[in-house]
Structures are given as C-alpha cells and as structure tokens.
Amino acid sequence: MPILEQGYEPYRGPVRTGGSRALSIAVNALRRNRRWWVIALLLLSWLFGSVKEYFMVFVCYAPSAFFRQAPGGDAAWLTALANHPNFYSDMMATQTFWAIVMGALVGAGEIAEDLRTGALVFYLGRPVTRLDYVLGKALAVSVPVVLVTVLPVAVLFAAQALFEGTWTWFGDHARVLPAAAAYGLLLSFFVSGFVLGVSAVARRRRWATVSIVAVLLSLGLVAAVLAPSREWTSHREQREARDRILDAKTPEERKAAYQRLSDAVDPLGSPSARAEWRALSPSASLAAAGRDLFGRPVPSNFPGIRHWILVLGAAAGLFGVLWRRVRAVEIVA
Amino acid sequence: MGTGEPVVSLREVTRTFGRVTALDGVTLDLPPGAVGLLGPNGAGKSTMLKVLLGLLLPTKGSLRVLGVDPVADPVGARRRVGYMPEVDSYVPGLTGVESVSFAGVLSGLPRAAAMQRAHTVLNYVGLEEIRYRKIEEYSTGTRQRVRLAQALVHDPDLLFLDEPTNGLDPDGREEILGVIRDLATRHGKRVVLCSHLLRDVERTCDFVILLYQGRVARQGTMAEIRTARKDWYRVTGRGPLEPLEEALRAAGCTAARHPGFLLVGVPEGTGTASVFRAALRSAFDLRSVAPDEASLEDAFVEAVTGDGGP
Numbered sequence: 085m086p087i088l089e090q091g092y093e094p095y096r097g098p099v100r101t102g103g104s105r106a107l108s109i110a111v112n113a114l115r116r117n118r119r120w121w122v123i124a125l126l127l128l129s130w131l132f133g134s135v136k137e138y139f140m141v142f143v144c145y146a147p148s149a150f151f152r153q154a155p156g157g158d159a160a161w162l163t164a165l166a167n168h169p170n171f172y173s174d175m176m177a178t179q180t181f182w183a184i185v186m187g188a189l190v191g192a193g194e195i196a197e198d199l200r201t202g203a204l205v206f207y208l209g210r211p212v213t214r215l216d217y218v219l220g221k222a223l224a225v226s227v228p229v230v231l232v233t234v235l236p237v238a239v240l241f242a243a244q245a246l247f248e249g250t251w252t253w254f255g256d257h258a259r260v261l262p263a264a265a266a267y268g269l270l271l272s273f274f275v276s277g278f279v280l281g282v283s284a285v286a287r288r289r290r291w292a293t294v295s296i297v298a299v300l301l302s303l304g305l306v307a308a309v310l311a312p313s314r315e316w317t318s319h320r321e322q323r324e325a326r327d328r329i330l331d332a333k334t335p336e337e338r339k340a341a342y343q344r345l346s347d348a349v350d351p352l353g354s355p356s357a358r359a360e361w362r363a364l365s366p367s368a369s370l371a372a373a374g375r376d377l378f379g380r381p382v383p384s385n386f387p388g389i390r391h392w393i394l395v396l397g398a399a400a401g402l403f404g405v406l407w408r409r410v411r412a413v414e415i416v417a
Numbered sequence: 418m419g420t421g422e423p424v425v426s427l428r429e430v431t432r433t434f435g436r437v438t439a440l441d442g443v444t445l446d447l448p449p450g451a452v453g454l455l456g457p458n459g460a461g462k463s464t465m466l467k468v469l470l471g472l473l474l475p476t477k478g479s480l481r482v483l484g485v486d487p488v489a490d491p492v493g494a495r496r497r498v499g500y501m502p503e504v505d506s507y508v509p510g511l512t513g514v515e516s517v518s519f520a521g522v523l524s525g526l527p528r529a530a531a532m533q534r535a536h537t538v539l540n541y542v543g544l545e546e547i548r549y550r551k552i553e554e555y556s557t558g559t560r561q562r563v564r565l566a567q568a569l570v571h572d573p574d575l576l577f578l579d580e581p582t583n584g585l586d587p588d589g590r591e592e593i594l595g596v597i598r599d600l601a602t603r604h605g606k607r608v609v610l611c612s613h614l615l616r617d618v619e620r621t622c623d624f625v626i627l628l629y630q631g632r633v634a635r636q637g638t639m640a641e642i643r644t645a646r647k648d649w650y651r652v653t654g655r656g657p658l659e660p661l662e663e664a665l666r667a668a669g670c671t672a673a674r675h676p677g678f679l680l681v682g683v684p685e686g687t688g689t690a691s692v693f694r695a696a697l698r699s700a701f702d703l704r705s706v707a708p709d710e711a712s713l714e715d716a717f718v719e720a721v722t723g724d725g726g727p
Contacts, residue, residue: 092541092604095534095572099525101496108522116510193509202506206567208472209500210523211492 105212109220114227117190122228125189129182129232172237172260173378176267177371179233184367186232187275188296191225193289195280195406200287204410214410218403221280226272234268263378270373274366274399281402284409300366307365311358343384350383363391370395422484424449424575424607425469430478432464432631439464441631442478451601451608453618456628462611463503465628466577469609470495483575483607496525499568503579503611505560513548513555514539517566524571531570538566542596557584561593569600575607576600582617590617597621649709650692652679660699668695680709 198204207217241260245253279296286292325345332338352362352371363369369391372382376392423446432440439461456462467473469482471491480487487494507516514535521531539548542562547555552563561584568576578597582590598621600606612618618625618639625642627634635642658679662672668691671682683691689706696703 092569092600093537094604095526095530097530097534098527099496099571100527101525105523108519112508112511112519112522116508197509201509202502202504203508205502205504205506206508206520207523209470209495209502209506210520211496211525212523213492 105210105216106219106223109207109212109217110223110227113194113221113224117224117228122186122190125186126228126231129179129186130236132182169257169260169378170380172241172264173374173380175237175240176233176264176374176378177367179236180271180367180370180374183229183232183271184275184300186228187225187279188293188300190228191221191276191279192283192286192292192296194221194224195283195409196286196289196292199284199409208410214407217410218280218406222272222276222403225276225279229272229275230268233271234264237264259379263374266377267374270377270395271370274370274395277399277401277403277406278366281399281405284406304365304367307361307363307368310361310364346383352383352386360386360390362386363394366395366398423447424452425480425482425609427465427480428478430465430468430475430480432461432468432473433476438631440468440475443631443633445626445633445636447607447609447626448624449607450624451597451610451622453622453625454609454611454628455613455615455618455625457613459630460628461631462613462628463579464631466500466579466609466611469577470498470500496571497574499571499573499576501564501568501576501578501581503583506564507552507560509553510551512551513544513559513563513566516552516563517548517570520567521570526571534570534572535566538569539563541569542566543592558586558589561585561589565593565596573606575609577609577611579611580613581610582612582614594620648683648685648688650681650683650689651675651705651707651709652681652692652696652703653677653705654696654701654703656699656701658701661695661701664695664699665692670695 198207204217208214238261241257241264244257279292282296282299283289283292286295325341328341329338329345332341352368352375363372363386372386372391373395375382382391425445425447427443427445430440430443431438441461443461443465454462454465464473468475469480469487471487471494474488482494483497485494485497508519511519514532517535517539518528518532521534522528526534536548539562542565544559544562544566547559552560555563561581565578565581568578576597581597582593585593594617597608597610601608601621608621610618610622622639624636624638626636627642658674661679665672665681669684670691673680681692683689692706693703695701
C-alpha cells in the first residue's frame with residue numbers, strides 16, 4: 085500500500101498518566117528473555133539446588149503420609165534435619181550460586197545492548213525517568229533471582245507446613261518466610277546491581293557476561309587461596325582442631341578450641357589464620373548475610389559486619405556506575 | 418494553551434558543557450505549524466531538543482513546551498511530545514510492530530490499544546509486512562520510518578524530528594517529507610524539524626530558525642529568510658587579492674578566501690557588475706565568475722555576521 089493512502093488517524097483511547105513505566109520495562113525485558121535456555125537453567129537450578137531438600141522432605145514425610153506410620157529409628161535424624169530452620173538458610177545458600185548465574189545470564193546484556201543500539205534514547209525520549217529505567221532493569225534481573233531462591237523455599241515451607249503444621253512448628257519456623265523474603269531482596273539488590281553495573285560499562289552482552297564471570301571467579305579464587313574453607317582444607321587441620329579440645333587445660337581453652345573446631349567444619353568458616361578474607365568471596369559474604377537474616381550464627385572468625393558492607397557497598401557502587409552511564413548517554417546521544 | 422500562544426518558548430536559555438557553550442542565551446518563540454531548526458553540525462540543535470525534552474537541564478534561563486516547564490516536569494512535557502532521535506535507537510530483539518507498540522505502552526497507552534495503534538501508524542508511514550521482522554534486520558531507511566512511527570504512536574501534540582531524512586533514498590526522502598507536511602497541514606500537528614538540509618526545511622516548514630554557534634542567528638518565515646539572502650559567486654583569476662577584496666567591500670559586497678577561489682557575495686539583484694567593476698579598479702586579472710550554490714553554512718555566516726565568508 086502506498087504511503088499516505090491510509091491517512092493519519094488521531095488516537096482517542098485512554099492514556100494512563102500514572103502507572104509504573106518501570107514495570108512495563110521489566111515486563112518487556114522478561115518477555116525478551118523468555119528463551120528455552122533460560123527456562124532450562126531455571127529448572128536445572130531447582131533440580132540441583134533443591135533436590136536434596138525436597139528428597140529429604142519426601143523421605144521423612146511420604147511414609148507417614150501414605151502409610152500412616154511415622155519414620156523412626158535411623159530415619160529420625162532426617163525428620164529432625166528437614167524440620168530444622170537451618171535447612172532453609174542452607175538451601176538459600178546453595179541457591180545463591182544459581183541466583184548469580186541466572187542473574188548474569190539474563191541481565192548481562194540488558195544495559196550493554198541498550199547502549200549499543202541507542203535504546204536509552206528510545207526510553208528516555210518518552211515519559212520515562214532515569215529511575216524508571218534503572219528500576220525496570222533491576223526488576224527484570226530480580227525476578228529470575230527470586231524464582232531461583234525464594235520460590236523453592238516457599239514451596240518447601242508449604243510442603244513441610246502441610247505435614248507438620250502445628251502451632252509449635254509454626255512458632256519454631258516463624259522467622260523462615262520473612263528471612264527468606266529479606267534474603268531474596270538482598271540477593272536481588274546485589275545481583276541486579278552487580279550485573280547491571282558491569283553491563284553498563286560493556287558494549288556487548290558477551291563481554292558483560294565474561295566480565296561478570298571473571299570478576300566473580302577471581303574474587304572467589306583469591307578468597308579461597310587466602311582463607312581456604314572447609315572443602316579446601318585437609319582433614320589434618322580439622323583433626324588438629326579436635327586435638328586442641330582434648331589438650332585443653334582450662335574451660336576457656338576448651339571453649340576456644342570448640343569454637344575453632346566449629347569454625348573449621350562450618351561451610352562458611354575457615355581454619356586459616358586469614359579467615360577474614362573469606363568475605364572477599366561474594367557468595368560467602370551473601371551466605372553470611374543470609375545467616376544473619378535467618379538468625380543463625382556465622383563462624384566466629386568471619387569478619388564482623390564486613391560482609392554486609394561488602395555486599396551492599398559493591399551493589400550500591402555498581403548501581404552508581406549504572407546511574408552515571410545512563411546520565412552520560414542522555415548527554416552524548 | 419490557545420492557538421495563538423507559542424508552542425515552545427525559551428528565554429535566555431544557556432547550556433554549557435564545561436568550557437563549551439552549546440546554547441548561548443537563546444530567546445525565541447516557536448509558532449504553531451511546522452518550524453525548521455537549521456544549523457550546521459555543532460550549532461546546538463540537538464542540545465536544544467534535549468533541553469526542550471527535559472533530558473538536559475539548562476545552565477541558565479527558562480523555557481516552556483506546550484505550556485509545561487520541562488525543567489520542573491520533564492515527564493509531563495515528554496507525555497505531549499513525540500521525539501524522533503537522530504541516532505539509531507531501538508530495543509534489541511523486538512520486531513518493528515512490537516517496538517512501536519512498546520513505545521506506546523511507555524507513553525501511557527494500554528497494551529492492547531498500543532498494539533492496535535502501532536499498526537495504524539505503521540500503515541501511515543508505509544511499513545508493511547516487514548513490521549513483523551526484527552529491527553536489527555532493517556535497512557537504515559526502514560529504521561527511520563519505525564522511529565517516526567514511534568514518535569507518532571501516542572498521537573502527540575508536538576513532534577520533535579531530529580534529522581528525519583538521514584539515510585533515506587530520494588523516494589523515501591520525498592515520502593517522509595510528505596508525511597511531515599501532511600501531519601503539519603492536514604492534522605494540525607506542531608512540528609519542529611531539526612535539519613542541516615536546507616531543502617528538507619524548505620519543503621516542509623513555514624517558519625525557520627537559524628542556529629549558529631549556539632545562538633539564534635536569524636528567525637522568520639521562509640519568505641523572510643529567502644529575501645535576506647545574497648547571491649554568491651566563485652571568482653578566480655590572477656593578481657593580488659587584497660586590493661580586490663577592498664574594492665569589493667567598497668561596492669557593498671562580501672568576500673572570503675577559499676582554496677583556489679574567492680567567494681563573493683553580492684547584494685541580491687545586482688548581478689556580477691560590481692565584481693567586474695571591482696576587478697577593473699584593483700587591476701585583478703579575472704579568469705572566471707561562476708554562480709555558487711550557497712551552502713547552508715554560507716547562509717548561516719551571512720545571517721550571523723552580515724559579511725562574506727565561511
């Protein structure tokens with residue numbers, strides 16, 4: 085059809101003056117990320133991250149549910165373990181890795197590609213503020229993070245509550261859901277800030293992804309070398325820690341030796357003298373912050389509130405980078 | 418806002434970037450209809466559009482767009498304005514129709530209405546089945562049409578079009594200029610066309626503003642601007658140039674040296690007689706006096722300084 089034949093028609097429909105543009109930006113980004121490999125990764129994260137927990141719940145509760153007999157004997161510890169609130173914080177710590185992976189793969193291109201194609205001008209030339217844009221993009225990264233972390237915990241909680249839903253049980257687990265939600269928020273803030281900040285200084289999705297992986301790996305590696313965790317240390321060191329308990333002469337020495345052993349066997353702890361360097365690993369710092377939220381103690385040699393400062397500081401700093409980049413594009417484009 | 422009121426008004430608007438002054442005390446009122454914003458690269462056209470859109474804050478001065486202060490309420494100003502940027506700007510991974518529809522959603526249209534409206538404006542700008550392909554696969558000209566459709570999707574009162582014919586073939590250029598003219602004349606849209614191409618502005622606009630080095634060099638209707646233009650000639654020959662230049666100035670002409678020729682502006686309607694007389698008076702050996710198609714830059718310098726050369 086030749087141009088102009090159609091004629092121009094004025095729009096007479098409704099126009100929303102309020103409403104969240106950020107939400108529209110997030111929805112659009114999520115739609116674009118609706119790819120088979122994202123869904124496969126989501127399923128994989130649920131499978132690998134949660135299978136242990138779900139399996140335990142199944143082992144503990146399925147017999148009583150189907151055969152009306154409670155598990156006993158050797159299986160009793162499973163019930164206790166599955167019922168323990170620590171179960172949820174451990175599960176979320178496991179899922180932290182997947183949250184970062186999902187966030188990196190989904191969000192790495194969000195700002196980089198917008199910078200490359202001039203999409204920032206597309207957004208900001210409309211009734212959209214910089215805050216709308218940044219919030220929309222952060223929301224787009226946060227949704228998969230929440231799906232990977234909070235959703236499985238909520239489903240597990242619901243499953244356990246179905247079988248064990250007594251007032252005592254709810255009292256014991258009262259902190260779980262708020263803590264899981266708070267940890268989900270913290271993870272969303274960190275992952276979106278980190279991923280979008282790095283994406284804002286890259287010009288291609290590929291480079292942004294590589295940069296994110298490189299930064300995370302190198303930080304984790306430095307932390308692991310300087311302050312090896314339980315998995316990285318030999319059993320000899322753990323044995324030595326046990327021997328110190330036996331050799332202790334005073335109650336104070338014994339208490340200190342117990343603490344040292346506890347730290348040595350804690351997945352977050354390190355028997356190393358430079359244990360404070362564990363906080364350099366983003367996943368360890370996030371897991372430690374998660375423990376605080378769940379009201380679970382972190383290893384004594386884990387550095388105070390430094391993990392909070394690192395997690396929140398890094399995310400806020402990278403959000404700052406993103407903010408400046410968005411401003412710069414307004415001026416240059 | 419009444420019909421007689423200016424669409425856009427600026428009062429002593431200055432915008433600096435460090436030591437560079439992009440806009441220097443600009444004061445103007447844009448009337449309704451199609452207005453051309455002309456200027457060479459770096460004249461401050463795009464900066465002015467960004468200030469009008471509220472994307473940049475003015476260093477000094479005040480402004481209003483359709484009665485709204487874009488400094489105080491940038492979102493409110495952008496709600497009533499359609500902006501077609503000069504640079505490539507698309508959301509990756511979207512088809513043409515999705516992109517226009519998304520622009521509508523961001524401008525406040527409900528999702529279903531935005532999609533319907535996207536098809537309407539894509540029909541209007543002449544984008545057919547290709548609208549279902551991803552924008553990454555489009556040619557430059559097709560992307561221009563999509564950008565125009567994005568600017569039109571929410572049916573704005575005012576359109577800011579930044580170099581809308583860049584990268585278009587002659588037919589495409591004519592079509593887009595036809596659309597702009599149609600919007601301004603038949604559909605009552607206020608259009609600000611930003612261009613460095615004199616012909617585009619001549620084809621579409623009634624009012625023109627000449628920007629040069631961040632200042633308004635001249636403004637007026639097309640007829641007024643044309644009347645003020647001088648005739649230009651390229652003069653070559655042998656001999657000292659200084660006496661010739663002096664003689665030309667004495668005859669009311671302007672002269673500027675260029676590699677291989679002297680660009681001479683003569684008062685309109687006087688022809689080449691004053692050039693020949695000046696050459697005779699200064700004993701300059703003339704080889705050729707050829708009409709020069711005045712470039713836009715020439716027109717600007719003429720408007721700014723009132724004398725010859727670029």
